[in-house]
Every structure is written in structure tokens, then in C-alpha cells.
Amino acid sequence: xxxxxxxHMTLATRGYSPSQNAWSFEAHYTAALSxxxxxxxxxxxxxxxxxxxxxxxxxxxLRIPEGRIRVGWEREEPALASxxxxxxxxxxxxxxxxxxxxxxxxxxxxxxxxxxxPGADYDEADAYEDKEYDSDEYEEYEESGDEVExxxxxxxx
Amino acid sequence: xxxxxxxxxxxxxxxxDKDCFxxxxxxxxxxxxxxxxxxxxxxxxxxxxxxxxxxxFHFYLDIAPPVEAELTNQLQWLLxxxxxxxxxxxxxxRSGLQGWNKLFERPNARLRTICRSVDxxxxxxx
Numbered sequence: 001x002x003x004x005x006x007x008h009m010t011l012a013t014r015g016y017s018p019s020q021n022a023w024s025f026e027a028h029y030t031a032a033l034s035x036x037x038x039x040x041x042x043x044x045x046x047x048x049x050x051x052x053x054x055x056x057x058x059x060x061x062l063r064i065p066e067g068r069i070r071v072g073w074e075r076e077e078p079a080l081a082s083x084x085x086x087x088x089x090x091x092x093x094x095x096x097x098x099x100x101x102x103x104x105x106x107x108x109x110x111x112x113x114x115x116x117x118p119g120a121d122y123d124e125a126d127a128y129e130d131k132e133y134d135s136d137e138y139e140e141y142e143e144s145g146d147e148v149e150x151x152x153x154x155x156x157x
Numbered sequence: 158x159x160x161x162x163x164x165x166x167x168x169x170x171x172x173x174d175k176d177c178f179x180x181x182x183x184x185x186x187x188x189x190x191x192x193x194x195x196x197x198x199x200x201x202x203x204x205x206x207x208x209x210x211x212x213x214f215h216f217y218l219d220i221a222p223p224v225e226a227e228l229t230n231q232l233q234w235l236l237x238x239x240x241x242x243x244x245x246x247x248x249x250x251r252s253g254l255q256g257w258n259k260l261f262e263r264p265n266a267r268l269r270t271i272c273r274s275v276d277x278x279x280x281x282x283x
Contacts, residue, residue, distance in 0.1 A: 028254065073261055091249065096243065104253060
């Protein structure tokens with residue numbers, strides 16, 4: 001039997017918010033799976049992309065073409081055992097000038113191997129008490145009138 | 158009422174993105190500088206690994222003891238991590254994301270150990 005590993009996959013897309021700030025939406029998928037690294041990465045991306053597009057559709061009513069979704073992988077780590085649960089954390093990032101601000105959205109737990117069904121009601125993780133994000137945290141960053149600059153997303157590869 | 162933020166795990170690894178190609182002797186100097194910088198904060202570097210990327214290098218520094226997320230990000234910034242990445246990490250930390258320290262690797266990326274704690278000041282390979 002092949003070794004189980006923890007996979008960290010990030011799907012992201014970017015654009016502009018209604019207030020013309022650069023904006024991006026990130027989903028961070030964590031799964032403990034076994035199998036060949038290349039195959040698992042491909043399978044997990046195939047699993048995650050429709051879910052990611054559905055999440056954007058649900059939240060913003062936007063249809064994102066697959067070509068505008070960026071997929072990133074971190075180093076795999078050893079896992080004790082594989083699990084069919086995939087934990088997903090969402091962050092909405094806004095850029096004002098060169099500063100980034102993240103907004104936490106409710107997390108989800110998916111079942112790996114089940115095809116994503118947009119009509120299904122997925123578990124929202126009980127990991128945090130404040131499922132609804134409290135925007136007070138960012139009130140200190142009121143619009144500063146900074147010029148909006150292009151979001152350069154060449155960070156992590 | 159202000160809601161509680163989830164506590165983030167302490168980090169054992171610093172991840173540094175260097176989008177620049179340099180000579181090997183510069184990398185040895187970087188290793189020495191990284192060890193000295195961590196010591197300023199009473200942190201020992203146990204191992205340094207690196208991989209080549211399209212644009213330069215990734216460095217992974219295993220440290221002891223594990224440190225809080227804010228200090229991890231600060232150390233990464235001190236060690237010359239990509240500034241855009243530092244900023245995004247800062248935002249992710251503030252939003253309570255557990256796996257905030259993102260550094261993407263190609264599937265076939267090879268990590269090379271260039272330094273261990275016992276010979277921290279004398280790199281393992283030439």
C-alpha cells in the first residue's frame with residue numbers, strides 16, 4: 001500500500017472589487033491521501049476546481065473560466081493515514097495599494113471522491129466560533145485614498 | 158462584541174522565496190547570515206534545505222523552538238523573503254488561517270540539504 005501524505009492545494013482567482021481595488025479569492029484545500037504524488041495532485045485539482053467555481057458562483061454570482069484559476073501546491077508532508085475528508089478554508093483578499101487584507105469566510109469539509117454537487121449542503125466546519133466574519137478587525141484600515149496598483153501574483157512559485 | 162480569533166499553531170519551519178539567481182558562495186554567506194539573524198531572536202537553525210525554482214531559490218529553515226506566526230513572518234522578512242508574499246502572509250495570519258505560510262513547489266522539485274545544526278557554520282556540500 002502506498003504512503004499517505006498531507007496535500008495542501010491552493011486555488012485562487014483575481015479581479016477587481018466594485019470599489020476598484022484589486023481583489024482575489026483563495027481556497028486552501030487540505031487532504032490526507034495516498035497514491036502517486038503526480039496522480040493525486042491531478043485528481044485533487046480535478047476535484048477542487050469545480051468546487052471552487054461553485055463557491056465563487058454561490059458567493060458572488062460570478063462564472064470564472066477554468067483558465068483564470070491558479071493552482072498551487074505546497075510540499076507534501078507525511079500523514080499517519082489517509083482520509084476521505086477534504087478541509088477547505090476560504091479567504092477573500094483585497095489589495096489597497098500594496099497592502100493586502102484578508103477576510104475569512106466559512107470553511108467547508110468535503111468528501112473526496114464524491115463529485116461536487118452545487119445543490120448539496122456542505123458541512124461548514126465548526127472549527128471557529130465566529131463563522132460570520134467580524135469585519136471590526138479591519139476598521140482601522142479605512143480607505144486611505146492610495147492609488148490602486150496592479151496586483152502582482154508572482155509570489156510563491 | 159469583538160469575536161475571538163482562532164489561535165495559530167507555532168511554526169517549525171521558515172520558508173523563504175528568493176526570486177534571484179546568485180553564485181554558490183553568496184548562498185553560503187546567506188546561510189551564515191540566516192543563522193546569525195535567528196540567533197538574534199534566540200532561535201537555533203536545525204537544518205536548511207533549498208530547491209531551485211524558475212525564478213531563483215526556495216529556502217526551508219527548520220528551527221527550534223517553534224515560534225509564533227507573527228515572529229515567523231518577521232524572520233522571513235528579515236531573511237529577505239519576497240515582500241508581496243510577506244504582506245499576503247500578514248493578512249492571512251490576521252484572518253486566522255492555519256496554513257498561512259504558503260510556498261508553492263513544482264511536483265518534481267528536489268530539496269537539497271545545505272546545512273545541519275551540528276555543522277551550522279560549515280555547509281555540507283560544495
